[in-house]
Amino acid sequence: MAGMNSEPYLSPGVAGATLTVDLTALSANFTKLKMLCGPAECAAAVKGDAYGIGARQTVLALHESGCRTFFVAQLGEAAEVRAALPHATIYVLNGLVAALAPAYRKMRLRPVLGSLDEVAEWSAYCRGCGEKLAAAVHIDSGINRLGLSAPDVDSLARTPEIRDGFEWALIMSHLACADMPDAAMNRDQVELFDELRVRLPRAPASMANSGGTLNGAAYHYDMVRPGIALYGGNPHNRTANPMQGVVSLASSVLQVRDVPAGGTVGYGAAWTAERPSRIAIVPVGYFDGYFRSTFRTGTDDPAGVFIAGAFAPLAGRVSMDMITVDVTDIASEKVHRGTKVELIGPNISVNDVARWAGTIPYEVLTALGSRFARVYSNPPLEQ
Ligand SMILES: *Cc1c(COP(=O)(O)O)cnc(C)c1O
Numbered sequence: 155m156a157g158m159n160s161e162p163y164l165s166p167g168v169a170g171a172t173l174t175v176d177l178t179a180l181s182a183n184f185t186k187l188k189m190l191c192g193p194a195e196c197a198a199a200v201k202g203d204a205y206g207i208g209a210r211q212t213v214l215a216l217h218e219s220g221c222r223t224f225f226v227a228q229l230g231e232a233a234e235v236r237a238a239l240p241h242a243t244i245y246v247l248n249g250l251v252a253a254l255a256p257a258y259r260k261m262r263l264r265p266v267l268g269s270l271d272e273v274a275e276w277s278a279y280c281r282g283c284g285e286k287l288a289a290a291v292h293i294d295s296g297i298n299r300l301g302l303s304a305p306d307v308d309s310l311a312r313t314p315e316i317r318d319g320f321e322w323a324l325i326m327s328h329l330a331c332a333d334m335p336d337a338a339m340n341r342d343q344v345e346l347f348d349e350l351r352v353r354l355p356r357a358p359a360s361m362a363n364s365g366g367t368l369n370g371a372a373y374h375y376d377m378v379r380p381g382i383a384l385y386g387g388n389p390h391n392r393t394a395n396p397m398q399g400v401v402s403l404a405s406s407v408l409q410v411r412d413v414p415a416g417g418t419v420g421y422g423a424a425w426t427a428e429r430p431s432r433i434a435i436v437p438v439g440y441f442d443g444y445f446r447s448t449f450r451t452g453t454d455d456p457a458g459v460f461i462a463g464a465f466a467p468l469a470g471r472v473s474m475d476m477i478t479v480d481v482t483d484i485a486s487e488k489v490h491r492g493t494k495v496e497l498i499g500p501n502i503s504v505n506d507v508a509r510w511a512g513t514i515p516y517e518v519l520t521a522l523g524s525r526f527a528r529v530y531s532n533p534p535l536e537q
Pocket of ligand 1: 199201247328362363364365379380381382383
């Protein structure tokens with residue numbers, strides 16, 4: 155939410171661009187994934203302010219669609235979700251922050267315990283409270299970030315005073331190559347996960363992010379935890395995107411200028427007009443998360459925007475506060491000061507922008523800036 159002071163500058167029509175989050179599309183994506191994963195529960199990864207989209211509005215909309223379990227990365231993010239949803243189940247993926255167990259208890263959060271130290275600390279804390287508090291245990295099946303290793307699992311299995319000190323609400327692991335359904339590593343991770351979790355107390359299991367959810371029942375277990383697919387990003391590298399776009403970014407032309415043949419545009423004079431050209435200036439730049447790396451010369455897949463029903467490629471480097479777009483091929487009466495520009499929307503997807511920038515849709519969404527007017531279409535009523 156914009157604060158009192160900044161509000162006038164962030165309202166549509168005053169801000170340089172408007173970011174619209176389609177909560178109906180978000181809900182449709184949730185429902186689609188829920189149908190796909192069958193009897194398994196469909197939870198939602200809402201870390202990073204729900205991938206930059208806005209955690210509060212996102213969790214309220216997902217909750218209304220039937221989502222009851224949410225994964226965040228950090229304690230502060232969990233507090234925001236808890237404030238919005240007093241009764242939801244909230245897991246903190248980064249685990250138990252040392253000495254902060256009382257905060258988890260107070261907000262009824264479940265740490266995803268990712269090391270023996272964390273398991274021991276939670277267990278000791280529970281013993282001190284005289285209460286077996288719920289937590290997830292993260293097993294590493296090959297990604298080598300967080301989670302118990304095979305020797306850790308064996309050691310925990312042999313230490314009942316630690317192992318049995320808390321409620322095992324979930325045993326989870328995380329896929330490294332879910333965006334590549336054919337990667338052998340996916341099956342290897344499932345195999346190792348299955349081998350390790352039987353040595354531990356019985357608990358519901360979870361493995362799949364968005365990619366894993368689309369990769370079939372072998373990855374669903376008792377709960378799936380999609381993130382990017384909810385927000386309209388394509389979870390798979392090379393296939394058509396089965397999800398609906400959720401985010402759109404619209405701006406309008408500041409001015410159109412003529413550049414004679416031989417003239418250059420922008421920093422580094424990186425673009426040269428090969429013919430008399432018309433260049434539209436659009437007030438979105440790398441400050442706003444429109445990556446500088448989107449502009450590349452000598453490519454047959456140039457970055458661009460949609461103006462007046464047509465694609466228009468970038469002409470010159472992305473600046474901090476603006477991009478420059480070649481609109482020479484669009485009838486001149488159709489493009490002028492104030493003409494609407496689609497940067498992301500029905501014609502240009504988050505995945506397109508990611509491809510141009512040489513990155514992934516996750517980074518495009520989470521980089522989208524603080525200077526836009528933000529509009530949530532069809533928000534559910536506040537609880
Ligand atoms: C971010 C995350 C997810 C969701 O991943 P997507 O690829 O966005 O679906 C699931 N599980 C864990 C552990 C994560 O960190």
